[in-house]
Amino acid sequence: xxxPSLLLQALCxxxxxxxxxxxxxxxxxxxxxxMPLPAGGxxxxxxxMSQGFLAATLMATVCSYPLARLYGRRxxxxxxxxxxxxxxxxxxxLTAPDSSPLAIFLSVWNLLALVTLLVGxxxxxxxxxxxx
Numbered sequence: 208x209x210x211p212s213l214l215l216q217a218l219c220x221x222x223x224x225x226x227x228x229x230x231x232x233x234x235x236x237x238x239x240x241x242m243p244l245p246a247g248g249x250x251x252x253x254x255x256m257s258q259g260f261l262a263a264t265l266m267a268t269v270c271s272y273p274l275a276r277l278y279g280r281r282x283x284x285x286x287x288x289x290x291x292x293x294x295x296x297x298x299x300x301l302t303a304p305d306s307s308p309l310a311i312f313l314s315v316w317n318l319l320a321l322v323t324l325l326v327g328x329x330x331x332x333x334x335x336x337x338x339x
Contacts, residue, residue, distance in 0.1 A: 216278055266321060282329045283333060
């Protein structure tokens with residue numbers, strides 16, 4: 208399959224970043240509905256960490272192969288860039304002086320899970336697409 212031109216890839220980049228940001232938000236909401244917080248407070252932190260990891264896993268599953276098909280070898284860099292809008296949105300909460308250490312930890316956990324799984328999945332998809 209022929210890859211789109213470099214100009215088309217560059218023009219699609221803002222759309223891809225926006226779509227990734229929206230997809231991450233929607234998947235986070237979906238996972239929060241599928242895995243609600245427990246009534247007792249015992250497992251709240253574990254459930255919140257699991258929600259972030261599951262949302263990142265679903266995001267990598269949905270986006271890895273389309274990114275590899277569209278961008279080829281550059282897909283890993285685009286996957287890394289897809290974490291930037293999420294970072295920009297969560298950065299004010301991370302740097303606020305009154306934010307709790309637990310909230311900061313959960314935000315960083317969710318961001319690292321997203322970037323790691325998305326970049327790793329895209330790298331694997333890129334290798335598989337180039338081998339085929």
